[in-house]
Amino acid sequence: MIKPDKLIKASLLLAWILLLVKLPACKNSERDSGNKLFTLLPAEVTQASFINHLDYDVQLKSKFNIYTFRNFYNGAGVALSDINNDGLIDILMGSNMGTNVLFLNKGDFRFEDISVSSGIQGKGWSTGVSFADVNGDGFSDLYVCKSGSPNGEQSRNELYINNGDLTFSERAKEFGLDELGNSTQGVFFDYDKDGDLDMYLLKNFPKAIGSFNLKENQRSVRDTLGGHKLFRNDGNKFTDVTEAAGIYGSTIAFGLGVTVGDINQDGWMDIYVSNDFFERDYVYINNQDGTFRETLTEMMRSISAASMGGDMADINNDHYPEIFATDMLPEHNDRLKTKTTFDNLENYKSSVENGYHHQFTRNVLQLNNGDGTFSEIGRLAGIYATDWSWGALIADLDNDGLKDIFVANGIYKDLTDQDYIQFFSNRDMVMSIVSGKNVDYKTLIDAIPSVKISSYAFKNLGGYKFSNEAASWGLATPGFSNGAAYGDLDNDGDMDLVVNNVNLPMYVYRNESRQKMPGNHFLKIILKGEGANTAAIGTRIPLRIMTVLYTSNRCRCADISQL
Secondary structure, three states: OOHHHHHHOOOOOOOOEEEEEEEEOOOOHHHHHHOOOOEEEEEEHOOOOOOOOOOOOOOOOOOOOOOOOOOOOOOOOOOEEEOOOOOOOOOOEEOOOOOOEEEEEEEEEEEEEOOHOOOOOOOOEEEEEEEEOOOOOOEEEEEEEEEOOOOOOOHEEEEEEOOOOEEEEEEEHHHHHOOOOOOOEEEEEEOOOOOOEEEEEEEEEOOHHHHHHHOOOOOOOOOOOOOOOOEEEEOOOEOOOOOOOOOOOOOOOEEEEEEEOOOOOOOOOOOEEEOOOOOOEEEEEEOOOOOEEHHHHHHOOOOOOOOOOOEEEOOOOOOOOOOEEEEOOOHHHHHHHOOOOOOOOOHHHHHOOOOOEEEEEOOOEEEEEOOOOEEEEHHOOOOOOOEEEEEEEEEEOOOOOOOOOEEEEEEOOOOOHHOOOOOOOHHHHHHHHEEEEEEEEEEEEOOOOOOOEEEEEEEEEEOOOEEHHHHHOOOOOOEOOEEEEOOOOOOOOOOOOEEEEEOOEEEEEEOHHHHHOOOOOOOOOOOOOOOOOEEEEEEOOEEEEEEEEEEOOOEEEEEEEOO
């Protein structure tokens, strides 16, 4: 963790902050007013037009589709950063079959597509995208993960170094980050506190799930192509330190989400990894000596099964971050019965006995107890079922001092539909679409149901309770949303949202809370780090919060806490 007295050039003049004034006659409620908290802005207004277009039909000759590549409809990411240091956050949209798109923020929610002139379009199947000042020159660089076929140059990850003039140069090989294989996301942070940014690379190996022997746990067997990796920054040259640092690097780590934070509040950054399918998730606690220890089974009694996206943040303002991970459990009965299968007791026992821990098909919210353990409160909090979920974001969306949860949702082709599976498992149907080594993929894929699903937006009610306000907040637009990111795009003090969809236009949501809820406030702090970590990534700023309660002509101070 970066020490504020050494790496932060920010003035904190207020030790005590008046966060919220409660007047008896002035109750502010966006639900009562009927006003939407977010406005979905059309491309005609923003000039930001993008669709992550996927068409298996054009890939039939190469036989590249959902049956030959299970992550075909997983979608792509979103990254937000101020690439030219003009004080406005810009947008990068990842594309699977097309090229990536970079939108320059011109102010007032107007954007300019500078993808071609900037040189960031890239090639190959992009997945996760990340902005970070990799070389420490004060400008945000771009790292693009690649997936698809594990062979060939087009599946190598790309690193675009910012030239400082709205152009980028691809230099992944020079920096040692041109990783080959199915990468999901790269997250940059200073794990060894030497003042520069290192990287954890999340991967998802395409080997068929049915080919694994679940009684032979392969977690400790390393695979250079399929395993997760940790890269140490050695001065603009990254070194693979995965094994030496104690990071698992096997083919069974089907990574779909990674988030970094100080789990035990010791000042050093830790890692949470969401793994799909039978492999359990990982919790890596930083040993403060360049290594990590994996402690999930010691800290958590149960986890999600098909862990998807995840995030880490403090939901109850006690300093300690909670961990949220999404799964694929539908909320409503019809989709629950038609889209979901559950393990029987024997499979569950076998999974536990073979080291995969206690996994259940549902979202989990792990409450940090502050003593090295977590309590899973997803059902208590009311956030455990959000259908086929992807990106998960924890942020204070309504500026009330409590962090809310946004969940991107839906898949373009629902391969788990039980009616579809039963119909095509019929022997006569199989014979009609399979002829020797030839498979009629078109017939198979066209029949898969495709249903748009709304995202979820959970308002934090306090007391470990959440309420889905996606509809009342204006975030319930049905779609096939995957990647999502939040940031203050118009510098008005509230968090706007950008969402990447499959075969639908991108969503740019403007947050209206500064206008709809003027009684809620914000504090903006600009951090500048010394050394190569120019954005001071990893900084923690404790703030003492004082709520003032007005009664008649007198006021009294109460509810003093810290964030």
